[in-house]
Amino acid sequence: MQYQGVLRKMQTEHTDPINYYLIMGDDFIQMNQLIDKNVHIEFLKYECLACGENKKIYRQGYCYDDFFKVPQAADWIMKPELSKAHLDEEDRDLEYEKSVQLKPHIVYLANSSNVKVGVTRKSQVPTRWIDQGAHEAIEIVEVPNRYLAGITEVALKKHVADKTNWRKMLKNEIEDLNLKTYRDHLKQFIPEEAQKYFIIENDETHIHFPVLQYPEKLKTLNLDKTPAYEGLLKGIKGQYLLFDDNTVFNVRSWEGYVVRIEIL
Structure with missing residues (x-):
């Protein structure tokens, strides 16, 4: 199953444990269902959250020009x-x-x-x-x-x-x-x-988070350096996806990046 869209912070529901939803264009992923499944993440292009153009993201999901213009930043x-x-x-x-x-x-x-x-x-x-x-x-x-x-x-x-x-x-x-x-x-x-x-x-x-296994040593997934990654999802905490190889991915840090997510 594949999804494609621009990353924004995951939406949450205060349940026990927390329910996470990742909006992908006109669709969404109920992220808790991906725990204990292999997930492939691939960076495709940029999409500034203000102008929508394929311009390199500067901060908080905005290109350089918009970061210094929009009131949200x-x-x-x-x-x-x-x-x-x-x-x-x-x-x-x-x-x-x-x-x-x-x-x-x-x-x-x-x-x-x-x-x-x-x-x-x-x-x-x-x-x-x-x-x-x-x-x-x-x-x-x-x-x-x-x-x-x-x-x-x-x-x-x-x-x-x-x-x-x-x-x-x-x-x-x-x-x-x-x-x-x-x-x-x-x-x-x-x-x-x-x-x-x-x-x-x-x-x-x-608050209780949906985590089966916490990382012991942290490796941060950087989409600029590693545009494609695959791992076994073991939990979600904050805005982070936690994988079995100690890789952690902060969804919010990569707002404005268009990705393809495949559940294997």
Whole structure:
């Protein structure tokens, strides 16, 4: 069975374990069904997620020109504290920026390899945690815009990590921690503007991933260097496909690449 299309991050469903879907043009693959099957992946060409042209992907699925034009790749995406829509100030596209920035946002703790603080739109809970490969997470504050979430994250990451150790996450070198205790300790460091949005009563969210075998040593599949690969899929975690030869493939890192996927 063959599928062909431009890679985008896998869609997820918060079930036990997580269900993964890879959209391929007008079709989709229910990825959990491929576990314990041989999968062939072949890079065919580029397709920028903005202009749709066969131009080399620069970052985040966009060609060089579009990466510096589209609002979806602006600095405030990675640094929410730079958001300005609440001031009615445009960065690249004020209408788009308002549609994203002026929505409820969550500052959270997630534990994938270590406890880290992060920001996401409320509508992206728990999708954001799943994409990060977190096995547990908890909300800290729910604020009305992205700017408040950003300055809260900046304040809290002085006291807790803001990065995931993806290697430990993929090897499943994890430990369960009491995130409520972490959250309550961090309350004192929340900026004054966001203190009233602290979530007093909530429980941890627990996430289980469809993995039969975790890699011991990691080999990252790079489609630029290895345009064709075949392996036995043993699991999916975060946005990674895990294969039996310790190869790991981060689907999200290769957005904008058109591939053919064959299930053998």
